[in-house]
Amino acid sequence: xxxxxxxxxxxxxxxxxxxxxxxRRISASRIMTYGILCVICFYYILPLWVMMMTSLKGMPxxxxxxxxxxxxxxxxxxxxxxxxxxxxxxxxxxxxxxxxNSVKITIPSVLISIVVAxxxxxxxxxxxxxxxxxxxxxxxxxxxxxxxxxxYPIVIILREIGLMGDVWGLVxxxxxxxxxxxxxxxxNYFASLPEELFKAARVDGAGFWGIFFxxxxxxxxxxxxxxxxxxxxxxxxxxxxxVIYTKPEAYPMTVQLNNIVNSVQGVKEYNVxxxxxxxxxxxxLTIYLLSGKLFVRGIAxxxxxx
Amino acid sequence: xxxxxxxxxRAAGRPKKLIANPMAKxxxxxxxxxxxxxxxxxxxxxxxxxxxxxKLLPSSQFVGFDxxxxxxxxxxxxxxxxxxxxxxxxxxxxxLVVGFVIAVLLDQKVRAEGAFRTIILFPYSLSFIVTxxxxxxxxxxxxxxxxxxxxxxxxxxxxxxxxxPDTVLAALLMAGLWQGTGLxxxxxxxxxxxxxxxxxxxxRVDGVPAWKTYIWVVIPILRPAFVTATVLIATGIxxxxxxxxxLTNGGPGIASEMxxxxxxxxxxxxxxxxxxxxASTMMLLSVLLILIPWAIFEFRGKKxx
Numbered sequence: 001x002x003x004x005x006x007x008x009x010x011x012x013x014x015x016x017x018x019x020x021x022x023x024r025r026i027s028a029s030r031i032m033t034y035g036i037l038c039v040i041c042f043y044y045i046l047p048l049w050v051m052m053m054t055s056l057k058g059m060p061x062x063x064x065x066x067x068x069x070x071x072x073x074x075x076x077x078x079x080x081x082x083x084x085x086x087x088x089x090x091x092x093x094x095x096x097x098x099x100x101n102s103v104k105i106t107i108p109s110v111l112i113s114i115v116v117a118x119x120x121x122x123x124x125x126x127x128x129x130x131x132x133x134x135x136x137x138x139x140x141x142x143x144x145x146x147x148x149x150x151x152y153p154i155v156i157i158l159r160e161i162g163l164m165g166d167v168w169g170l171v172x173x174x175x176x177x178x179x180x181x182x183x184x185x186x187x188n189y190f191a192s193l194p195e196e197l198f199k200a201a202r203v204d205g206a207g208f209w210g211i212f213f214x215x216x217x218x219x220x221x222x223x224x225x226x227x228x229x230x231x232x233x234x235x236x237x238x239x240x241x242x243v244i245y246t247k248p249e250a251y252p253m254t255v256q257l258n259n260i261v262n263s264v265q266g267v268k269e270y271n272v273x274x275x276x277x278x279x280x281x282x283x284x285l286t287i288y289l290l291s292g293k294l295f296v297r298g299i300a301x302x303x304x305x306x
Numbered sequence: 307x308x309x310x311x312x313x314x315x316r317a318a319g320r321p322k323k324l325i326a327n328p329m330a331k332x333x334x335x336x337x338x339x340x341x342x343x344x345x346x347x348x349x350x351x352x353x354x355x356x357x358x359x360x361k362l363l364p365s366s367q368f369v370g371f372d373x374x375x376x377x378x379x380x381x382x383x384x385x386x387x388x389x390x391x392x393x394x395x396x397x398x399x400x401x402l403v404v405g406f407v408i409a410v411l412l413d414q415k416v417r418a419e420g421a422f423r424t425i426i427l428f429p430y431s432l433s434f435i436v437t438x439x440x441x442x443x444x445x446x447x448x449x450x451x452x453x454x455x456x457x458x459x460x461x462x463x464x465x466x467x468x469x470x471p472d473t474v475l476a477a478l479l480m481a482g483l484w485q486g487t488g489l490x491x492x493x494x495x496x497x498x499x500x501x502x503x504x505x506x507x508x509x510r511v512d513g514v515p516a517w518k519t520y521i522w523v524v525i526p527i528l529r530p531a532f533v534t535a536t537v538l539i540a541t542g543i544x545x546x547x548x549x550x551x552x553l554t555n556g557g558p559g560i561a562s563e564m565x566x567x568x569x570x571x572x573x574x575x576x577x578x579x580x581x582x583x584x585a586s587t588m589m590l591l592s593v594l595l596i597l598i599p600w601a602i603f604e605f606r607g608k609k610x611x
Contacts, residue, residue: 033414040408041425047440047484048428054443066457067449119333127330135334135341142345144541144597148569148586152579153348156364179340208329237433239548244574254435258552261439274443281436288431289424295431296492 055079055275062271078269082276087266088259089248095276097249098256102236102283104167105252109174110231114224117179121186122212126198136183143180151244158245165247173241178234182227185298189223190216222294229291230298233284253280349590356583364579373584383585386563393475393482393564394543400483401539402532405490410520412491413498423495426488434485438552441481442468471561474554478562481553486542490535497531498524533600540596544589565589 050067055078057071065072084094091097124132154173155164163169193216201211217224242252251259257280261273288295356374359367377383408426412419429437444450447466455463467477501524509519525532547566554562565585573582 030414033411033416037408037411037416037422041422044425044429044484044488047437047444050444051440062449066454067444067446068454116336120337123330123333124337127327127333129327129330129334132330132334135338138341138345139337141597142341144593145345145349146545146566146586146589146593148545148566148582149352149590150344150348151570151586152364152573152582153351154344157343157348175336176340176344179337183337208327208333233431237435239433239435239551240570244570254433254548257439258435261442262552262555270443270446270449273439277436277439281432284431284433285428288428292424296427296496299430299489299492 051274051278055278057271078271078275082272086260098253101250102253106235109171109235113175113178114227117182118186121183124187125190139180170245174235226294226298236283352583353587356587360579362577373580377584382560385560386565386568401487401490405487406494408491409494429485430489434548435552437481437485438549442553471558474562493535497528
């Protein structure tokens with residue numbers, strides 16, 4: 001599969017340019033470099049800027065003016081309205097419902113998927129058994145299968161075990177589809193730890209769980225953080241599974257947001273829509289900004305996920 | 307090990323390996339179940355049922371390739387395939403080229419490189435729904451870019467890709483590339499940092515211009531990173547769904563329909579499971595067509611190395 005180790009070590013080297021050495025004086029090419037980079041950044045920031053500005057304007061000002069211009073009169077009313085009054089169908093209790101649904105989905109999904117995958121990665125590295133690598137191969141290959149191929153049989157399975165439409169059914173789905181990437185992440189990390197640690201603990205009489213909890217977990221906090229970042233953003237941003245496996249009352253935030261903004265009924269309140277969009281994006285955005293390089297490390301490993 | 311496997315009695319003389327580490331097997335059970343039941347079981351189930359008459363409920367009455375014949379004579383499916391082909395090709399080429407250019411620019415010892423990197427990658431952390439809705443607003447003809455440019459005095463300026471069947475894919479690309487190009491840039495930047503410094507010394511001694519060194523020396527070295535990025539983009543494109551739902555919902559008409567949306571609508575909207583199964587099997591097939599050459603390439607590379 002993809003050579004992760006290379007991407008990995010390379011991502012740690014992100015500091016310190018290795019490209020063509022720039023000349024000392026300010027040359028035309030130097031100005032070009034900065035110029036192009038600034039144009040690109042402008043393109044990247046623009047939507048965020050527009051979203052923020054629109055969400056702080058009143059509707060009359062939105063109708064009158066330029067979507068790029070900052071508000072003449074700042075109002076937080078759209079935010080309040082998006083959070084507590086925006087309507088989806090007959091429900092007018094705002095995006096807060098979707099937010100809490102997403103919290104209820106994300107927390108157990110993240111915790112369970114990480115526990116399951118970390119134990120699994122540990123078993124794959126330190127307790128190899130016949131066929132373990134074959135199953136792991138299938139697991140990685142499965143990461144590339146389009147979800148659409150599997151969604152309907154999973155509906156049947158969830159119905160059979162009575163979890164269809166239930167938050168726990170969705171948690172199970174997220175755990176399943178998080179398995180390939182997380183197992184890969186943990187397996188690679190545990191494999192990079194010195195084997196002597198494991199052997200020494202075994203000589204001391206520690207068992208399967210003893211070694212895991214007392215030796216490996218305390219040493220692996222960075223990788224648990226990476227996994228957490230990967231899962232929180234991934235699950236928070238999910239739309240497809242949320243819309244299929246939950247009932248309208250339990251829809252995650254992304255689904256509710258889409259229903260609010262793309263609803264055809266009523267007068268469009270663009271400022272409220274943008275506030276709602278921004279609120280939904282705020283959670284992964286905050287995690288991204290706080291986590292910095294760890295986020296990059298997660299997606300570098302995610303290079304295999306597709 | 308303190309755990310005793312009740313199924314396998316510890317008979318004398320038996321190789322110890324047979325009952326070794328039962329705990330590890332239990333720990334690996336979720337992986338085994340996921341691999342066998344979901345990835346293999348569910349996929350096979352769908353492929354098998356794509357040959358049945360399934361309508362509202364899955365049926366076991368086989369009808370051969372009927373579903374596929376219907377699928378390939380449905381206008382909406384044909385439009386979806388055409389759309390994903392155009393979108394995919396442009397997105398792939400554009401994100402690799404622009405991603406590489408951004409990576410090279412960032413590798414020129416620029417000041418505030420960290421800030422630039424943070425900016426180009428942040429859209430990747432957002433949901434496709436958020437991305438789609440923001441771009442829907444920016445491209446809104448009555449308030450967005452069109453309105454503003456008209457305000458500058460260009461009264462006849464038209465820029466309304468969302469409501470024009472001929473250009474709606476451009477709108478999807480603007481949003482999709484906004485979200486995804488940063489990732490390609492960061493992957494390639496990481497790979498650039500792994501390129502040996504001596505290459506630059508050697509090319510300077512030989513008097514080779516930097517851009518030639520990039521094209522003829524550096525890009526071949528970065529081949530693994532390009533392959534990774536390509537597989538990543540390609541498999542992502544096949545799954546393209548959320549962005550379309552949020553930005554255009556397939557419209558205007560069927561101008562921006564996508565295969566993944568066809569599957570969802572057939573299964574959960576039109577109660578036409580057979581069509582959904584056949585369409586998703588086609589998606590699986592196309593992913594295999596991407597993956598198998600790549601796997602062969604990787605395998606050969608490893609064998610040689």
